[in-house]
Amino acid sequence: MRIAYSTRLGRLIHSKAEDALSSSALKRYEGKVDLIFTSPPFPLNRKKKYGNLLGQKYVDWLAEFALKLRPFLKKRGSIVMEIGNAWEPGRPVMSTLSLRALLSFLDRGKLLLCQQFIYFNPSRLPGPAQWVKAFGDSEVGTKSSQG
Ligand SMILES: C[S@@+](CC[C@H](N)C(=O)[O-])C[C@H]1O[C@@H](n2cnc3c(N)ncnc32)[C@H](O)[C@@H]1O
Numbered sequence: 316m317r318i319a320y321s322t323r324l325g326r327l328i329h330s331k332a333e334d335a336l337s338s339s340a341l342k343r344y345e346g347k348v349d350l351i352f353t354s355p356p357f358p359l360n361r362k363k364k365y366g367n368l369l370g371q372k373y374v375d376w377l378a379e380f381a382l383k384l385r386p387f388l389k390k391r392g393s394i395v396m397e398i399g400n401a402w403e404p405g406r407p408v409m410s411t412l413s414l415r416a417l418l419s420f421l422d423r424g425k426l427l428l429c430q431q432f433i434y435f436n437p438s439r440l441p442g443p444a445q446w447v448k449a450f451g452d453s454e455v456g457t458k459s460s461q462g
Pocket of ligand 1: 333356
């Protein structure tokens with residue numbers, strides 16, 4: 316764990332989140348945080364350079380963070396988390412991992428879901444690109460892959 320820089324407004328810590336959250340340096344913030352804003356690795360079905368976990372291991376890993384983050388929140392504090400979608404390898408089927416990860420996170424931390432915001436950008440091409448190209452749209456692709 317290393318302080319990358321600091322200003323009068325705070326410090327930027329360079330570390331694995333797990334290590335920073337369990338370090339004595341952050342202890343004094345317990346119960347004092349209004350908002351935790353995070354964009355963790357997504358439940359992708361392919362490996363990224365930063366070593367994302369796959370499948371149920373991802374779900375369990377993310378859920379553990381609910382226990383690590385919760386002590387820092389004020390009574391009415393919130394966690395805002397970005398979780399991206401993923402598709403099953405080799406078929407035009409959306410993975411349910413991000414949904415399962417969200418539910419496990421809530422269960423594990425005894426947290427309540429305030430609201431889901433869907434990121435919708437009509438100027439982006441629909442994906443995954445190979446299925447959109449092969450079937451015209453991803454819904455048709457899903458039906459045809461089930462016979
Ligand atoms: C989905 S990306 C978020 C990208 C970010 N929203 C952005 O726009 O740059 C996940 C990030 O989490 C980092 N990461 C992966 N495992 C981590 C860990 N254990 N602790 C802290 N950061 C981690 C990765 O290096 C990656 O940059």
